[in-house]
Amino acid sequence: MNQRGNKLGVLLPGSLEDIRFRGYFGLSAEVALEAWEMMEELDCLPPSPRLQHYLWALAFMRLYPANDKALSSALGGSDAKTIRKYIWPMIQSIFDLEAAVVSLPLNFSRLTPLSPSFPDYI
Numbered sequence: 001m002n003q004r005g006n007k008l009g010v011l012l013p014g015s016l017e018d019i020r021f022r023g024y025f026g027l028s029a030e031v032a033l034e035a036w037e038m039m040e041e042l043d044c045l046p047p048s049p050r051l052q053h054y055l056w057a058l059a060f061m062r063l064y065p066a067n068d069k070a071l072s073s074a075l076g077g078s079d080a081k082t083i084r085k086y087i088w089p090m091i092q093s094i095f096d097l098e099a100a101v102v103s104l105p106l107n108f109s110r111l112t113p114l115s116p117s118f119p120d121y122i
Contacts, residue, residue: 025055026062035097044096046089056083057090 012018013028021029036054039045046053056075060083065071068080075083 024062025058027058032058035094038097038100039093042097042100044093046093049090049093050086053086053090057087057094060087061091 013030018028021032025032032054036051039049059075060071063074065074071080071083072078
């Protein structure tokens with residue numbers, strides 16, 4: 001139990017654990033888990049995937065360390081070459097979810113920036 005009497009390990013939206021997870025990885029644990037499960041379902045995970053490598057990839061994309069020393073210290077002191085070996089295939093797996101997650105309106109391809117119906121927010 002934590003100080004508020006909540007069970008530890010339960011990532012309720014807005015809980016201290018959720019805020020920390022979001023701060024370090026850039027998304028909620030719920031969304032991270034859902035993406036992992038989607039990668040499993042769509043069979044787009046790299047060979048022998050490990051959750052640690054997935055979390056490394058998320059942290060790398062959030063922090064984008066400037067050099068090898070910063071990369072190593074940000075991701076637990078592991079060798080930068082080892083980290084890169086595992087994060088890039090995992091980042092590719094996340095990118096492969098695009099077709100399943102991102103959808104555009106059917107008529108979106110016919111719109112141009114000069115079209116009167118082109119949305120202002122793009």
